[in-house]
Amino acid sequence: MKKLINxxxxxxxxxxxxxxxxxxxxxxxLPDTQVVVRDDGxxxxxxxxVSGGGSGHExxxxxxxxxxxxxxxxxxxxxSSPTADEFxxxxxxxxxGEGVLAVIxxxxxxxxxxxTAIELAEMEGVDVETVVVDDDVAVEDSLYTSGRRxxxxxxxxxxxxxxxxxxxxxxxxxxxxxxxxxxxxxxxGMALTSCVTPEKGEPTFDLGEDEIELGIGIHGEPGTExxxxxxxxxxxxxxTESVLExxxxxxxxxxxxxxxGMGGTPQMxxxxxxxxxxxxxxEHGLETWDAWVGDYxxxxxxxxxxxxxxxxxxxxxxxxxxxxxxxxxxxx
Amino acid sequence: xxxxxxxxxxxxxxxxxxxxxxxDHLTELDSAIGDADHGGNxxxxxxxxxxxxxxxxxxxxxxVVKTTGKTxxxxxxxxxxxxxxxxxxxAAAELDDGITAESAVxxxxxxxxxVTDRGDARVGDQTMVDALTPAVHTFxxxxxxxxxxxxxxxxxxxxxxxxxxxYTVPIRASKGRASYLGWRSVGHQDPGATSTLFILEExxxxxxxxxxxxxxESADATSPTIPDEEA
Numbered sequence: 001m002k003k004l005i006n007x008x009x010x011x012x013x014x015x016x017x018x019x020x021x022x023x024x025x026x027x028x029x030l031p032d033t034q035v036v037v038r039d040d041g042x043x044x045x046x047x048x049x050v051s052g053g054g055s056g057h058e059x060x061x062x063x064x065x066x067x068x069x070x071x072x073x074x075x076x077x078x079x080s081s082p083t084a085d086e087f088x089x090x091x092x093x094x095x096x097g098e099g100v101l102a103v104i105x106x107x108x109x110x111x112x113x114x115x116t117a118i119e120l121a122e123m124e125g126v127d128v129e130t131v132v133v134d135d136d137v138a139v140e141d142s143l144y145t146s147g148r149r150x151x152x153x154x155x156x157x158x159x160x161x162x163x164x165x166x167x168x169x170x171x172x173x174x175x176x177x178x179x180x181x182x183x184x185x186x187x188x189g190m191a192l193t194s195c196v197t198p199e200k201g202e203p204t205f206d207l208g209e210d211e212i213e214l215g216i217g218i219h220g221e222p223g224t225e226x227x228x229x230x231x232x233x234x235x236x237x238x239x240t241e242s243v244l245e246x247x248x249x250x251x252x253x254x255x256x257x258x259x260x261g262m263g264g265t266p267q268m269x270x271x272x273x274x275x276x277x278x279x280x281x282x283e284h285g286l287e288t289w290d291a292w293v294g295d296y297x298x299x300x301x302x303x304x305x306x307x308x309x310x311x312x313x314x315x316x317x318x319x320x321x322x323x324x325x326x327x328x329x330x331x332x
Numbered sequence: 333x334x335x336x337x338x339x340x341x342x343x344x345x346x347x348x349x350x351x352x353x354x355x356d357h358l359t360e361l362d363s364a365i366g367d368a369d370h371g372g373n374x375x376x377x378x379x380x381x382x383x384x385x386x387x388x389x390x391x392x393x394x395x396v397v398k399t400t401g402k403t404x405x406x407x408x409x410x411x412x413x414x415x416x417x418x419x420x421x422x423a424a425a426e427l428d429d430g431i432t433a434e435s436a437v438x439x440x441x442x443x444x445x446x447v448t449d450r451g452d453a454r455v456g457d458q459t460m461v462d463a464l465t466p467a468v469h470t471f472x473x474x475x476x477x478x479x480x481x482x483x484x485x486x487x488x489x490x491x492x493x494x495x496x497x498x499y500t501v502p503i504r505a506s507k508g509r510a511s512y513l514g515w516r517s518v519g520h521q522d523p524g525a526t527s528t529l530f531i532l533e534e535x536x537x538x539x540x541x542x543x544x545x546x547x548x549e550s551a552d553a554t555s556p557t558i559p560d561e562e563a
Contacts (some may be wrong), residue, residue: 108507
């Protein structure tokens with residue numbers, strides 16, 4: 001498979017170098033790490049908001065560093081958690097004395113490395129709170145699994161927590177609104193194709209020309225159901241119904257929707273999906289307060305999309321609508 | 333020169349050699365249920381740890397253990413870094429006053445507690461905890477109740493871990509990557525429990541060398557025979 005890379009081992013390093021070079025006035029990389037922080041941070045009198053995870057999901061996470069969102073992010077290797085020492089460096093660099101909220105996607109590696117880092121940072125006197133995002137409704141949360149995965153809903157957690165921190169709230173308040181998003185958001189994804197990791201150079205799973213996979217994660221792992229190809233409307237129906245059922249909406253609620261591209265899907269197709277999504281939202285008696293369409297949480301070059309719905313109240317509307325100025329997301 | 337430090341450094345060196353020798357074996361076990369990186373990650377991590385320890389200037393045992401843990405944490409990817417490395421970092425403080433029977437028990441207990449807390453795993457989840465828990469409990473009982481020598485207690489702990497590794501085969505995984513396989517995880521030997529056993533076997537061999545006793549059978553760099561299925 002052709003790829004625009006040099007050495008597979010250098011992809012993450014070279015990507016971060018290029019990302020910082022694109023935003024030299026905003027981003028700074030901590031020496032000898034894969035940690036990126038805002039160039040002017042840590043900001044006095046502000047709770048730090050940080051995240052991190054495997055690479056391959058760009059613009060997640062470093063693309064959301066800036067006013068109104070993240071103070072810093074750690075990038076692991078492709079689809080692998082950053083190590084605990086990198087998370088620790090991130091937390092230390094983003095603490096201005098007001099404490100740090102760590103936004104963690106629910107994967108065992110991410111959770112364990114972050115928790116180890118937090119325990120070490122706390123020994124150094126840093127006040128750290130965490131929120132674990134597990135918005136993927138495709139995975140059953142049971143005794144026999146490690147729980148639901150954290151996917152595109154994470155962006156909304158970054159946004160709400162970042163806005164609350166920017167408004168001068170304390171660590172407990174920032175954590176509270178982050179958890180509020182987690183409690184009110186659901187996502188489900190699908191793939192038309194698998195993705196190709198730089199290391200492996202070939203698709204991580206085989207998907208036939210006339211097949212699609214529903215309930216995929218963001219690491220090229222297979223989904224929950226393989227079916228024959230469906231139309232855009234049928235796919236949108238399947239994803240949206242699963243999400244709305246999980247959110248248990250009654251009708252009358254205001255929602256924020258996201259049609260997220262997995263990395264290899266044209267905007268044209270994402271808008272086609274959004275068209276059907278908005279009709280469904282209306283059919284369910286819901287009101288769309290804001291509709292985002294774009295590549296927010298990708299899976300390398302996977303073709304496909306995910307649909308996220310977040311049920312809002314006045315507080316979440318204020319936070320999700322607040323200004324943000326980052327490479328990956330801007331709100332006036 | 334701290335004798336405990338020298339013994340601890342020798343143990344790290346032994347573990348690194350053993351894990352390298354078992355690299356393909358561990359990868360094979362992991363490829364059946366996970367992402368086939370346990371052998372490579374652990375071999376790289378322990379090799380780096382042995383190098384880092386070799387560069388220390390006259391370290392005590394706690395410093396050797398802490399350095400090993402920090403290196404594993406930084407070099408071993410995924411969940412293994414925090415579990416194998418982070419737990420060592422936190423448990424190292426138990427050895428601040430050197431290695432005694434008492435401090436070794438405290439170290440083992442803290443290590444087990446960190447692993448189980450971090451991984452949120454208990455015995456029966458088909459993880460490294462299945463090897464570690466019987467080893468630590470047996471070690472503590474052998475020292476505190478049976479009043480065995482530390483060496484005899486460690487030998488009993490290794491034997492307990494070996495039975496723990498065998499126990500992972502016929503049970504279903506509830507934690508870790510294997511848990512996603514559901515019932516298909518039954519019949520597979522857990523790679524983390526297996527590498528835990530290798531580490532314990534090398535600790536025993538290193539302790540025997542340090543205390544000038546006969547080298548045991550378990551110093552041989554081969555794996556114990558664990559049945560694939562119930563006999």
